[in-house]
Amino acid sequence: MTIGVRRRMGVEERRQQLIGVALELFARRSPDEVSIDEIAAAAGISRPLVYHYFPGKLSLYEAALQRASEDLASRFAEPHEGPLGARLLRVMRRYFDFVDAHGPGFSALMRGGPAVGSSTTNALVDSVRQAAYEQILSHLEVAEAPARLELIVRSWISLAESTALIWLDGRRIPREELEVKLVRDFAALTAVTAAYDEELRALLRPVLSREPADGPFGDLMTRLIALAS
């Protein structure tokens, strides 16, 4: 039986199958807790055969992370149409879909741990962050970000990561609320710097002037003014 399956699958096909099996297991339990034996059993092949395709658990983990990183980065792509707040909200929904689907694997990776922290895994995490950063700049219609805008965008990305991690730890707040919250957080963090920085105000005026009054940005401003008074 095993040999029969083996005959039908080419090397690359088998590698992709093992990556898929590993990602499914990492979505239910932390990668640290998943053994090569389990991956072999779930794939219906022998343990030595897994090692034939991946020299060790780290290399299979890195290949799985590579696929998950490409999957996540692809979810950031959003047409440059309509209000910014609505675009970012759609991306946040797809981000939480991903986080929801990969819970334990995502937590283990982002919190650090024995299975992670290799230069390859760090580079993959950074590549996803960079993809998110470049997407946001393109939607803000900014080719080269001044230091203060770069700081806002990159630190907001880390805020989105920590928000997702805290959500996974108990899911005590509905994810839909957090998706909207992160859009508003982005608006608020941008406004905090723009309130003291004319360069940033001038840079963002064209895109922000197209935001509708009843979108997440406009609604937030109305409520903040009410709150302050």
Added chain:
Amino acid sequence: MTIGVRRRMGVEERRQQLIGVALELFARRSPDEVSIDEIAAAAGISRPLVYHYFPGKLSLYEAALQRASEDLASRFAEPHEGPLGARLLRVMRRYFDFVDAHGPGFSALMRGGPAVGSSTTNALVDSVRQAAYEQILSHLEVAEAPARLELIVRSWISLAESTALIWLDGRRIPREELEVKLVRDFAALTAVTAAYDEELRALLRPVLSREPADGPFGDLMTRLIALAS
């Protein structure tokens, strides 16, 4: 000479000296790039003698991180007196003093890398985050945080970390500006959630009502209202 020094120092004293020497070296270059030979030379002892006090580089690194963690956590202590914004700003100053003094070691730890990611280092980083979290709650005069307040505080702590890391990477924005920015970010992120959550508004009303109009919170609100109109 080496023996003379050795005779004068007890075991614990020597360990503390080596930790101090290691921290000084990690403040100038990433721990990955600092060898036991260099630490031995800087301490004026032989390489084997270093191994007598610390079985390996990881154990010396963990001891150094332990001391640095205690140092950082101690900087969060702030008297419960005067406006909240001013208190948080003083803590941010001490936080950036620490980040400034430990640059490469701080970056290497927080970005992850070959020398880090052990369960001990992760636990130390988490203990510092927990100390920050508890300090902030005590200043907000909240004994038990509802899920939304916990999320705001914990995710803001991660925002402060990423802001410090981005600052270290080129120091393109004056740190004094970022210290104030983080205080305002905290106010803004709290306001974003409070604008939609009556429980949080009620919880924070007593402390926020004591904030002066010309403090960082009040000034930010005035500017945001001007920005929105």
